[in-house]
Amino acid sequence: MRTDRLVAILLMLQRREQVTAAEVAKELEVSERTARRDLDALAMSGIPVYSVQGRGGGWRLLGGARTDLSGLTSGEARALFLVAGPASAASPAVKTALRKLVRALPEPFRAQAEAAASSLVLDPQQWGATRIVRQPPRFLDDLQDAVIRGVQVRLGYVDRQGAETERTIHPLGVVAKGPSWYLVAQTATGRRTFRIDRVSSADPTGDPVHRPTDFDLSESWREISDEVDRKRAPVEIHATCAPDGIGLLRIAVGTDLEIGGATDDGRVTVVIRGPEEYALAGHLAGLVEWLDITSPQSVRDHLAAIGNALAERYR
Numbered sequence: 001m002r003t004d005r006l007v008a009i010l011l012m013l014q015r016r017e018q019v020t021a022a023e024v025a026k027e028l029e030v031s032e033r034t035a036r037r038d039l040d041a042l043a044m045s046g047i048p049v050y051s052v053q054g055r056g057g058g059w060r061l062l063g064g065a066r067t068d069l070s071g072l073t074s075g076e077a078r079a080l081f082l083v084a085g086p087a088s089a090a091s092p093a094v095k096t097a098l099r100k101l102v103r104a105l106p107e108p109f110r111a112q113a114e115a116a117a118s119s120l121v122l123d124p125q126q127w128g129a130t131r132i133v134r135q136p137p138r139f140l141d142d143l144q145d146a147v148i149r150g151v152q153v154r155l156g157y158v159d160r161q162g163a164e165t166e167r168t169i170h171p172l173g174v175v176a177k178g179p180s181w182y183l184v185a186q187t188a189t190g191r192r193t194f195r196i197d198r199v200s201s202a203d204p205t206g207d208p209v210h211r212p213t214d215f216d217l218s219e220s221w222r223e224i225s226d227e228v229d230r231k232r233a234p235v236e237i238h239a240t241c242a243p244d245g246i247g248l249l250r251i252a253v254g255t256d257l258e259i260g261g262a263t264d265d266g267r268v269t270v271v272i273r274g275p276e277e278y279a280l281a282g283h284l285a286g287l288v289e290w291l292d293i294t295s296p297q298s299v300r301d302h303l304a305a306i307g308n309a310l311a312e313r314y315r
Contacts, residue, residue: 005030005038013049016060136181137196143183146170156201157194164200170209173217181285184220193224214255233273235280240267245290252283278302287289
């Protein structure tokens with residue numbers, strides 16, 4: 001905590017021409033005695049801080065030292081404080097920390113940062129949808145803390161079939177995917193991903209985590225997501241589509257669409273993924289005017305069968 005206070009005092013001195021021990025104590029919610037010790041510690045550590053004695057005295061940075069000790073540019077400060085608005089998804093602790101930090105920013109950053117904090121409202125609820133307030137998973141904070149502190153956890157877990165197990169894991173990172181939270185961890189059988197809302201217990205052991213030296217959470221999650229997508233949509237259809245049919249194709253298959261380059265005749269190559277061939281053929285049958293399936297042949301056969309059945313029914 002003392003390191004945090006010393007940095008905060010530096011930012012206060014950078015923002016103001018002069019501060020008193022009483023002002024530091026009030027700002028940082030410590031005693032005046034503690035504030036004086038911190039100011040003395042800054043001066044003794046070689047920071048260009050000096051005291052002005054007598055009436056109207058206080059503490060100053062040598063030469064005014066008006067550089068931005070926070071290291072933030074104006075644009076970075078605005079971007080940072082966008083997440084501190086009253087309707088943002090940031091936790092109360094994050095919002096409180098950012099509101100305290102804004103007081104230490106230099107002018108003219110401070111006014112823009114304060115404006116940014118109240119300039120954006122995020123409302124993920126769709127029109128007409130029932131408003132559902134999702135609470136964070138019970139053990140989210142405990143697992144985040146274990147990741148940050150780098151300690152192993154004795155984890156109780158209930159899988160999708162309802163079977164409960166317990167194992168010791170090495171927490172590596174936490175990921176939010178839509179409304180769900182996941183824990184990426186190393187286990188005795190390799191790297192695993194756990195849905196945090198299925199965690200039934202989380203007891204830190206105090207033993208250090210063995211973290212792979214080349215581990216990168218973003219890259220690891222990208223690999224996990226790709227694998228989940230492959231399992232969720234194992235069928236891959238290759239086709240060409242007329243340019244004016246791309247919008248209809250997006251409506252039909254949503255995010256399971258990959259658009260490629262143009263062919264020599266001006267059509268667009270596409271890849272469509274899904275869980276089952278016949279269901280996909282049914283979705284695509286109405287796009288026959290724009291879409292030409294090139295592979296696999298089994299999907300072409302399904303489309304031919306659907307076409308024959310429609311012709312027989314409505315001839």
